[in-house]
Amino acid sequence: MVEHDSSDGSVNRRKYLKALTVGAAAGLAGCTGGGGSETEATEGGSGSGGSGDDTETGGSSSGSTWDSQLEVLHGWAGGDGEAAVTALIEAFEEEHPEMDTNFQAVGASANVNLNATILRRLANNNPMSSFANWPGKNLERYSGALMDLEADVWDAEGFKDTMQARAVELCKFNDKMPAVPLGSHRMNNLFYNTAVFEEAGIDASSLDSVDALLDALEAIDQNTDVTPMAQAMVAPWTNLQLWAQILTSQSGVDAYTNFIEGNPDRAAVVEALEALKTINENYITADASSISFTTAGQKVISGNAATIHQGNWVYGMFRADDSFNYKEQWDWIPFPGTEGIYFYHVDSIVAPSNNPSREETIAWQKFVGTKKAQIAFNNPKGSVPLRTDIDPSELTDFLAMTYEDLTDSEAYPPTIAHGLAVTPKTMGACKTAFGDNFMGPFKVEATADALIEAVSE
Amino acid sequence: MATHDNTEHVADATDEAVGWESKLRYFLNSDFVRSAPYWGIPFVLMSIAVYGGIGYNFAISFTDYEGLGTPDYSALDLEMYAQALSSDAFVSAAQNNLVLLVAFTTVCLILGLFLAILLDHGIRFSEKFQTVYLLPMSLSFVVTAQLWLWMFNVESGILNLVVTTLGFNPVDWLGNPSIALGAVIFALIWQFSGYTMVVYLAGLQSIPNDQFEAARVDGASITRTYLRIIVPQLKEASVSAAVVLMVFALKAFTFLYALVGRYRPPNGTDILATLMVRRAFKFGEWAYSAAIATMLLVMALGVIGPYLYYQYKQGSL
Known part of the structure; x- marks a missing residue:
């Protein structure tokens, strides 16, 4: 019985191994074949690339053939x-x-x-x-x-x-x-839900500084049931870009430019972080840490949050919703204190x-x-x-x-969180500064140290 | 005498003749050579794909390879290892990995054993319960991570619904760095305790009923029966389940990546695998990541090695 079993098993094993070997051989042949045809394709491509060039110089774009x-x-x-x-x-x-x-x-x-x-x-x-x-x-x-x-x-x-x-x-x-x-x-936008602003009695055009923004957020918190601001913190870049807006608003474009060029002013960095801490601790939705910016934008659409700061890609999102229209259900101001600036x-x-x-x-x-x-x-x-x-x-x-x-703007500071202002390594270090120290609890001093180290390297 | 001489001579001659022709024929006819096409090709493929990869990783980790271009093998040193060991990010990732490994494996084993014992008592609908417990294991990490992301949501997640109904403040499961790792471990336990349950159940069902009866006749309590008689027999099952769980804990990358959709997991849950992928594919620090990968491999071998030795001593290898 046992013997029979094992011999049976060995036949199966042999067949299996044979099949496997045949398969592997076929696979190998396929690989080499594929490799061969790929080389041919590239050779043909570069060879006839010349002919493509000829057609191009011939001037007709419609008649050109591509290889x-x-x-x-x-x-x-x-x-x-x-x-x-x-x-x-x-x-x-x-x-x-x-x-x-x-x-x-x-x-x-x-x-x-x-x-x-x-x-x-x-x-x-x-x-x-x-x-x-x-x-x-x-x-x-x-x-x-x-x-x-x-x-x-x-x-x-x-x-x-x-x-x-x-x-x-x-x-x-x-x-x-x-x-x-x-x-x-x-980048320097503040989108807001007009109905909520009206309910809280806020005149958006009067928001001309970070302090005015903080007062408005406080008023929304007091006067309505709506969360004043939607913020997505599943990743640290949203905090980084909002902080850059606050820094520019409080201390000017020069302070921001000095920062990205490696001459940070610590006092200005800390002041902006303090304001961001106030916002994050008091005025954002409780689930910020687990939502992405699209979910945050939805909260403004649904009227669960009054404002959001984001790049104007959220406009692409608002636009897709037919019942949420510009100048009617939502409106826009440049981020308070950055009027005349186009954050690039x-x-x-x-x-x-x-x-x-x-x-x-x-x-x-x-x-x-x-x-x-x-x-x-x-x-x-x-x-x-x-x-x-x-x-x-x-x-x-x-x-x-x-x-x-x-x-037609006065200044065009390049964005820090989206690759223009600093090298990928520095941008990564800035995001890590926020990621490690500013996702709640919000450690202002530690974040400031990490940010300054990131750009000074 | 002459014949004897002759035979001796013949023997000598054959010895010489065996020299290469017959030896070669014998060699070519040996099982080793004849079976070579069957084991040789897979062996070569394996060597290139797995061990070649490990070797290449090892080699890169001694260089300063970074960004696009080719590694420079002229100056090899341990700088990347030193850099990793002295970085806070690496140390905290290693700590998280260790916590994950120990907590996840221990709780999974205990919970799995408990469930297996319950099911082994032949409760009603036990097959259905078995399926229910095992189901999470059959789901992909991508699915379970999204599921848990929703359940962990502070405002609308079901966990906080329970917590607030009980009269507590809502908990920021993934946002609070001191809770996040616990939350992740919890989700992983949910997914893998079903697996340990099945392993233990198989072990329990192979134990003959006589032993339970004998223990009862001798007047042992149920707890005593399990602690003294049954659980010690589950050593094999425990070891193999533990090894599988630990290896999963080392590569929990998939779950964390699926949870947030990026290489940076929630604060406080960074493990070596996420750190490695982040350094490699976000910043192109190939050498540094290779050094982390090598250390991760050493950790995995540290888990597997004793198991293999144990198996070898048992005669199973």
């Missing part, structure tokens, strides 16, 4: 971002219907997955055609692996004249121009060097800078185009107003 696939990675996987990127892709495919494209949304939350995927693929020398990322100091992350688009895109299309000078500067990195800007979010944020499309589809990438990057692309993308996204020649009537009312501020 490689355009692969673009972005992080807009849901909500307003998805709507915006879909509009952008549709417009692009209208322009180049014959091009084989592959637009991939990688993860959603604050580009965590996207950035990891890009870094991994670039480190493995397996670059994509383009990817969405912030320009400016953020590009430090991909140092040494970026394509220069200056001659082929910027000069060829004259973007240096049609884009905002600030955006042009931010797209320069180590004497190259690897990025084309797509749109700008404004830029989304861009970046191309890596060693590009797998040079001609296709160039055509795509050229398209990103066009009026058509910038209007198609920015309207649903809640951001504004960086070209200086857009007719504001092409934008929604709120964005048209923001666009006018974009072209």
